[in-house]
Amino acid sequence: MQQLADSANRGVLGSGDPQAASLRTIPIRAQRTATREEQEVARVMQICNACRYCEGFCAVFPAMTRRLEFGSADVHYLANLCHNCGACLHACQYAPPHEFSVNVPQAMAVVRASTYHDYAWPRVMGGLYRRNGLTLSLALAAGLALFLALAVAMKGGLLHEPLAGNFYAVFPHNMLALMFGVVFLFSVFALAVGVTRFWRDVTPGRAPEGESMAAAGEAIDSALRLRYLGGGHGQGCNEADDAFALWRRRFHHSTFYGFMLCFASTSVATLYHYGLGLQAPYAMSSLPVVLGTLGGIGLLVGPAGLLWLNLRRHPLHGDAAQKPMDRGFIALLFATSATGLALLFGRDTGAMALLLAVHLGVVMAFFLTLPYGKFAHGIFRCAALLKYAIEKRQPNRLTAGLGD
Template sequence: MQQLESLVRAAEAEVSRQMQICNACRYCESFCAVFPAMTRRLDFAAGDAHYLANLCHNCGACLHACQYAPPHEFAVNVPRAMAQVRRETYVEHAWPRALGALYRRNGITVALATAGGLALFLLLVLALRGTLLHEPLAGNFYAVFPHNLMVALFGAAFAWAVLALSIGTARFWRGQSPGPASGASAAEAARHALALTYLDGGHGDGCNERDDRFTRLRRRFHHLTFYGFLLCFASTCVATLYHYALRWPAPYPLTSLPVVLGTAGGLGLLAGPAGLLWLNLRRHPLHGDPQQRPMDRAFIVLLFATSLTGLALLACRDTGAMALLLAVHLGTVLALFVTLPYGKFAHAVYRTAALLKWAIERRQPNRLQLGAD
């Protein structure tokens, strides 16, 4: 524990060192929200390091523009320093705290083993019941797994993920003391979060990936992933409304709103994660924290697998393989929900909180400028 604490403090100290150099240079002041927020500070305590680290979108523009980047003796690498503190943010604020260690161990092997184990358990249940192979059931999933069982199982997993992430974000927020949020600041933070504004490199040309050339691919793949996820969630919400409010249980026709939303979202969750994984594997070695890449890739692969199994289930829902595909898909989705609070998804909620703090902060007087005047 003492060794872990020293690593956390070392990561925070490195962000402070680099920010002090950047504060003197200010070449990147217009790049993204990190640098204007930096100019409001002369020193950087642990809370400031966590705030700026989660405000950073790891676009890489500052690294490629920096005259003090490695191999310079100052060794300024803001994306890597911020990524290292970002992971420590997740670990330090995790709930329950003991499970914060999962952020360090959550890789592709763990993610796929979790999904495979849960899918295998469901397959064994079906095999013991004699319903693994069956006559076509016209897409009636509830003939395989009862509706109430699925609601209880996935409702509990989703509620756990929401609770764990909410408590972690609340802990992070308590350490920031940004002041009261107005409607304007909340709207601004939501706009930047939904549009992924700061993945444009600060100038609209996009991110740097392998070299100094700018590309918008990372932002586009993020949009496909993000909105694909939201469309799938919307599909589930509409299906819930149909079931409980309209008394219209599944299965639904291919042209129905839940199926259309789910199909569109599933396609987004195929293209987006595939593109993000491709970029992640090709990215410049100085970008980000190499120790965090297994966690990043695990989340990407789980999203891709969730979409792939879901679309396969939709395509084969009227065949005798439906139960088998349903068990595999449900196992994958359950693995996604279980690992959601302790993987890459955490960056979405912490980054949104940091964007909200920035929207509040930028509406307040700059104490350093007032002091200079």
């Protein structure tokens, strides 16, 4: 207890201002000066390192015990390893209103958002993370949909004789492939550069000889099963109160696997078009349509559920300033799916061109905001999980008596 009080006091005593005190006293290894937010993570990690009550909750705490100091790179790594399940906040005897004011998920969430911004490519676009809110997302989607609808209207009218689901009678296939291909590739490249910068900064090192595959397998398994949304006991996250619930994990799974099914649908349709010479529209029982329909349902249920959870989360959870970014991403996912399903079921009607313009506008807005919005959390978290899987297979320098 004395050790814990000493750790806390480095942050809370002296000036009466925990953050001001921690700015003076916490050692930082990174070359640049740590931000206030990074110093707050370092402060709470030092308290947790003395307490260790939450050691079994998630990967953050075992990773923390391998460190005595928390430089910026360590803080970035731990922040992205945290899944914001809330378990350690609800279990913590030093959580607000205690004078130590330990709120691990909130401190981590604030830094996590800054990592998306700091590692963004090109750097000048990093500021979009702060502005990529609900209003911007919906306004962009509506603007692009309106633009495409006007283009259709100028070609001969928004309402037309049924075209038997032939989208390419409205927008030529090659034009769509070029437009969406360029934007999609740019988004993938920007995200890849960002996560590579993060990866270099957190210096994961190598897994011991012969254990690389095991480390990669563990990281993939943790990501696909969302292991750390189990709260450490498998009963789930804390949402509005102390009760555990698995809804966050379920809605994330519905969203992720729905997205992957939609991606598979597009990939199969591309193969049909270029590989087999089979042109859309495809029958309702065909593989691209079945995959797309199942994925679309998952992408309706998942985002709707995540929005419901987002609206009722405990006020001490996460970072309230990021809610517009969260909701903007959720809204675009939901709108992508809703307009896609509307197009599927309305493709044999005279409104098909209008439905297509709206769907393409939403999908384009989704792709354009992909590298500078909430989507980044999945990529950075996978990288942090891989580092954790590698690091736990490396010798622990602290227990080996070599120091950090």
